[in-house]
Amino acid sequence: MNLLPKSSKEFGSVDYWEKFFQQRGKKAFEWYGTYLELCEVLHKYIKPREKVLVIGCGNSELSEQLYDVGYQDVVNIDISEVVIKQMKERNATRRPQMSFLKMDMTQMEFPDASFQVVLDKGTLDAVLTDEEEKTLRQVDRMLAEVGRVLQVGGRYLCISLAQAHVLKKAVGHFSREGWMVRVHQVASSQDQVSDTEPRFPLPVFAFIMTKFRPVPGSALQIFELCAQEQGKPVRLESAERLAEAVRERQQYAWLRSQLHRKAGLGSVSLDLCNGDTGEPRYTLHVVDSPTVKPSRDNHFAIFIIPQGRETEWLFGMEDGRKQLAASAGFRRLITVALHRGQQYENMESIQAELSARVMELAPAGMPAQQQVPFLSVGGDLGERTVRHRDCSPLSGDYVIEDVQGDDRRYFRRLVFLSSRNVVQSEARLLTDVSHRAQKKRKKDRRKQRPAGTPEEPPAVPEQAIDKGYLCCEHHKAMVAGLALLRSPELLLETPLAVLVVGLGGGSLPLFVHDHFPKAHVEAVEIDPCMLEVATRWFGFSQSDRMKVHIADGLDYIASLAEGEARPPYDVIMFDVDSKDPTLGMSCPPPAFVDQPFLQRVRRILTPEGVFILNLVCRDLGLKDAVLGGLKAVFPLLYMRRIEGEVNEILFCQLRPEQPLATPELLEKARALEQALRKPGGGWDDTCVLSDMLQTVQLV
Template structure:
């Protein structure tokens, strides 16, 4: 039988509750939880000898059960004469000291300061059904009466769903009165998902409002949130922040409810935060694989992403996570990314910390006894060491961190914290060597280095950057584009003028400088902090053939095009510059870099047989088509190379359509260039095959 009201407005109606209890009869109705679910919280905030007033008692057994365990000074009031009569009859002989009174809580008959606790289980929610003026006036009278009958130091303990308008009213009222406000999530009630019509998808909270003696002129307000039964409350700086924190808990509970009820609804992401600091500690992605055939042991698993590898396509992109879930063979996989700045003792510690939370995300039907596997790459949580943190006036907060890759190599990364899932720059660190081996490597490099190349600074004590290794696939593709130049087999012997817009850690211009001995490289970087980062942490160094210009790339190229700099045209122009505006559909380059007028400037500084190479990251398909059309209008010959597993696409733009090469010719030129680069002393990375980078190139 459905006894829940059809409209929430009925909750405030005397007639509704009279009918409710007549139909309900003597069977208890436990609104928002039973005594067993609430006892931990009640015993925490109510002492056995305190005088307790229960408002809107209904026919709940809560007062009876409190009485039976020693709380015997309890007065219960309700507006329903029917229920008061029922409760008196039921308790007259068994609980003689407990009183039941028909009374309007908005006009109570008790003297001032009569009670040490006012207990309210769902009553405020029943009255505050909307924010109409009449309703708010009723609530004001109710809360004023609560404050009047409480002693100083007493507590109003209100069990509620903490809907936004209820929380706002209760917190606003008591904080203005100078009371301490604490909102406590009732842990044992948070699993009240909608299993039946009498259950709720929202978690249950308790407001604990402590009455302080008024202090003239004091503006002190105390707001706290406690999310665990015996946990330490977290102090918040405003009522607004408290409301936000409660909303986060409600959204999480709703999400858990939906995930339990439905599978195969796509990917869901959420953060789990440190209960003391409120800082994100884990980022979870829930991925369902409906195509995986169900079996007894493949319903659910947790995958811990090793530290530093959360940016990889397999873990950092939705499609990658779907592939991971399918290959792991589980119907639902929860991937867990570990946040930088947090400390983790190891896999066992993480498993113990997460077990209760991730089980809330399990699909419906998973038994409590079923073991849920925790998976990872190699069975560990990886290594992440933050080497440096700073703030750039232009780019914001950033970190330099060393992380361990899947091949046990260590990699250094530059991460901007406003886009923490994107690696801005990356370089591989040389493996640790003996002091003797390091001296020999240094001596060999000195012999091979041209006279005009200074020794690069050490990347960090005991570590050096592997300058012959390109970490980024889009950088490898950009270097492969040099095969489009005429006579690529002669590039190591002939002068090569290269302009790189966007320095970052300096890996791309440094690679060109080191591997093309006759090259002259100019890099343009708008942020002076990045030059410091590249020099101090990524082994970058300027020389006679390597110059960095601190300038806006737009202004620099425009000045060149207008003859502001007496410099010959460039054989190669490379754009590897990102946008600082995350709201754009194109994160690389900024839109101004592909405007028709600016592209004409790029064209004017390029030699007739040169190549303009652009790293394009655009998720907006319409915008991308527009960019390609604009490029095609300026550069008649346009090749495109998609980076597998990433959003990046590398565009190779040339001026002369008659230079168009079929794939076999293009691969032959790449192989010719690679033969030259693989000569002894070049420090070439054997895993890097130029021709592989150009196999999938298409002409637009």
């Protein structure tokens, strides 16, 4: 029998509820959960001897069950005469002290401060059906009456789905009155009781609004969230942040419901937060592999990504995770990334912490009591040491961190927290700066530091950075592009003017400076904080052959192109990221590939020079437009896709005699590498320039 209204507006109709309870009869109707599901929250916030008013009681058994466990001072009201009559008849003998009154909760007949608790199970949701003026006036009267009949220190305990408009109204009303606002998630609210009465796909929340005595002139507002029955409340800074936290939990519940019903939802990710602080602790990605044939043991697995390796293609990109899931051979794989700033004891403690939560995301059809394997890379959690945190006015929050790579070597990274899974700059640390040595030095500094003095880890000495090693594959490809210039042996013997737009940690300009002894390198960086980062943490330094200009790259190149004495550059490199993640192109910003600007780049490039661009573009239409624009300005255009990354390196030239075939390119790259492998030059054996040009294509 379907008794739900066709329109939510019918919830506010007396006629609807009269008809509802006549059809329903004596069978109890439990909005948003039974007593057993709600009792932990109810007992937490209602004392047995307190006087309780239940508004909109309906024919729920909740009051009766509270009465039976010792809450006997309970008054129930409802606008339906039919249901009040039913409830009186049902309880006259067994519960003589409990009363049922037909009463409009917007015009209650009780004296002021009559109750210590007002209990509302779904009534506010039923009344606040929309945000029309008439409805809001009715709700204002209802909430004002709740406040009037409560004593100071009393609580309005409202069980609700916490729809956005309901949460906004309730929190706004009581916070303005100076009440403490707490939202408590009811843990078991999403379970199914039976097939005939399915629950709402959204979680159920309890609003606990505590009445404080008004303090004239005080603007103090208290907002708290309890995400678990026994969890500690987390203090939040605003009503907006409280609404956001509730919305996150609603989205998780919806996702859980969808994942349980079907597979193949596409790319799905979510954060699990520390219950005490509200800070993200784990990031989960759910990957389904519909092509994997089902068997008893391959339904579901969890993969723990070692700290610091979440940025690798296999773990950090959707295509990589799909490959990982297919290789693992499970129908559903959840990858788990560990957050910086959080402490993790060992793999066993992580499994214990995650087991209950990730099992909620298991696929339908998984056998009962199925053992779910936790996978990892050699059982290793990895190592990550945050060396420095700061905030740039231009780039936002960032961290400098040292992580252990898959070869047990340590790497230093610059990461902007707005794109926490993207490494902005990276350098390898020399072997004498091991993690163990760092820990020993930190311990020694702590002994020497006066009590109470905050610790600021010193910058690693310049020699600790391996300047001969390029961590980023796209940087290696950009260096290989210098083979397009001229005879490789001449590159090391003749002056070379190089302009690099985008400094970051300084690895790319520093590498060119150190390995091309006649090169004069200029770097342009818009953010002065990045020069400080590069100097202090990545071993970068300026010299007579290395200059940094703090300027907008667009303005700097425009001023050069329009000046009378235009210094031509043999090499121009763009390695600059966009701060707008919505564009579909994260590197470079669109203004750097506009036609007028590309013409300016052309004017400051020597006729035989090469313009090298790091392009990161996921929008195929936009990428085609960028390539078309480059081709219109630079007649010769080569493209090299970086394996396992989104990066594509574009090599642009003006007037070459003729395009070079792949064998010629590879030969020039080998000759350049041979010239660079000079004794004592610190060349990294893993950097094979010919490999960087192996898959170059002519556009």
